[in-house]
Amino acid sequence: MYAFNFLTPARIREQYNTGITMMLDKGLGPRMVEDFLKIAGEHLDFVKFGWGIISLCDKDIIQEKIMIYRDHGIEAHPGGTLSEIAYIQGKFEEYLHEAEKLGFKYLEISDGSIDLTREEKTKIIENTIDHGFNVISEVGKKDPKKDKLISLEERVEFVKNDLRAGAEKVLIEAREGGQNIGVYDEKGNVKEDEVDYLIEHLPVKKLIWEAPQKNQQVYFILKIGPNANLGNIPPEDVISLESMRRGLRGDTLGKVKL
Amino acid sequence: MYAFNFLTPARIREQYNTGITMMLDKGLGPRMVEDFLKIAGEHLDFVKFGWGIISLCDKDIIQEKIMIYRDHGIEAHPGGTLSEIAYIQGKFEEYLHEAEKLGFKYLEISDGSIDLTREEKTKIIENTIDHGFNVISEVGKKDPKKDKLISLEERVEFVKNDLRAGAEKVLIEAREGGQNIGVYDEKGNVKEDEVDYLIEHLPVKKLIWEAPQKNQQVYFILKIGPNANLGNIPPEDVISLESMRRGLRGDTLGKVKL
């Protein structure tokens, strides 16, 4: 039972579906994860092992971490970059096979660093689903210059394409930093008109907004509500985010409807 | 015994009273706290469990953490926001009761997110003291726009009011970020004339300056001395701060008088 539970506002979310919190794990040790989840475990849905880092970690450790997270109802998955590397190297089938053996249930399919046609991305998503995985796709380019070449109309079309292909959710790219990319300007401020456009043209429940900075998290909670789907949350900010979703921090106190 | 103890300058502080270091705990796991205190335990006085986050954590974990901190001579307390929520919900008596059961000895009383008259804040502080707690109050608004409306004269008056009501110390609000709030400008630089004014008109030993950024910590150490009372220190910077207080880091080497 929570401390001061008579002050704890309830937040009803459908896990893995609404009110998603996805954390970025840049290489936490297994004991630290266990310890951290005593505090934060109930407030997380997904964990992304950033980029290609798990191909630099022992299988045993990765399997152990997947299971620790799952014991708390959290699904871990490799960053999309690793799937891109596998694809361009012609090793995508091996990638799926190894992911299955390691125990992943979700995979991220992205084209942030490589170029894929819509048809190619569709095929990859479909193939991944055929192998039994749930797919979270990502839309956006890691290189700010390339990312800026994507028009809002295209961004909408890319998201729709991925959803048609069977992706459960689509991540709106903002990288680890959340600056000068996607819907954020160079200082990390939200380009509100761009968010408005995306919300108007897309099913908002299907989107996960990468929002590593606090002001971005506040923005989406106030804009979309306490059950906004948010990703790339640093571990140290997971509880802060949950407190903001529930109006337990100054930024959202009295401003959220639960 | 410290390594290289023949190089370690002594710092004489009266714990909980002068030379205070108050850390911000945003949700550390209990094993991590134990481990961290092997390094930093001797250099801390207070730990603030940020905002309303403990109402999202199991009682058992909170009680365990309070005791781990206390075993190192450190007093943990809930963030003021939780007391504000309890007050506006008419549950302040329950709040005090639960805080006592959990084992807290200090409580923070603030009005950063709600509006209180001076009389109301006085009453709350007195009531909290009557229940046997030590009170640390906070002066300042979480919303930068509202915070800017407080004149220096008012800020001084608010602090004096809380001290008259019985607060042991008064925190000068700077939030987690330390930017665009209180005595800090948008870049986190210190507004030196404002600090001068506060120091001139208030008993400096009664103040705790929230100073999350390193340049702010350096400023107050050089301004007030190695025993400046500083708050909202991130865990990873606790030892760095202690080293700066003692002239063991470039910024203050040869510049502090112990």
Added chain:
Amino acid sequence: MYAFNFLTPARIREQYNTGITMMLDKGLGPRMVEDFLKIAGEHLDFVKFGWGIISLCDKDIIQEKIMIYRDHGIEAHPGGTLSEIAYIQGKFEEYLHEAEKLGFKYLEISDGSIDLTREEKTKIIENTIDHGFNVISEVGKKDPKKDKLISLEERVEFVKNDLRAGAEKVLIEAREGGQNIGVYDEKGNVKEDEVDYLIEHLPVKKLIWEAPQKNQQVYFILKIGPNANLGNIPPEDVISLESMRRGLRGDTLGKVKL
């Protein structure tokens, strides 16, 4: 064996010599270090205990941490500031003696906060080597104003001086923050012409670039190659750095030659 090892590019480095990663330890607890090294242990060469912080930590803990790091093939050493303090206090012999007893094999010799003539620094380096230590020296001033007074020609000469004296590697100062110091401007951007000058006039394998920020790490990897020697890496970014060295993150994917 690494997860997805069929996607893991090999990086051949000569430990402690090429492709160095040096991490900044600002006071990690011993259990946390053990846990962290399960993930990152293979990708590190050196750990710097920042500034004078180990003179605020128990000998037992320091010895334990040195051994935990060494068990993973990582050499820890005290920050140069402590050696400067010992020197100006006339306790340098005691410093060497204590360092030996604690188990250090490497020592850092710097003059970031004190003024030394070239002859003095040479003598200190030679003396340290005579006592059986390997020396990493540092060139640059902690105070940005003083640091800017060092011309590029002087910086080159200072590095050469330290190498002649027997330093194995020379750190190019950038502090913890990596802004407004050495080869970085106020925003942390690399002053490319200055780096070019240093590379042209110095043996690049002998340099370790302090590069706490991600954009700085990317810059040196793309400039010098995956085996650039980099220092002051925050613990949470060690694996990210290794992934960038091997082209496993968007910033360097397809751009590094291993």
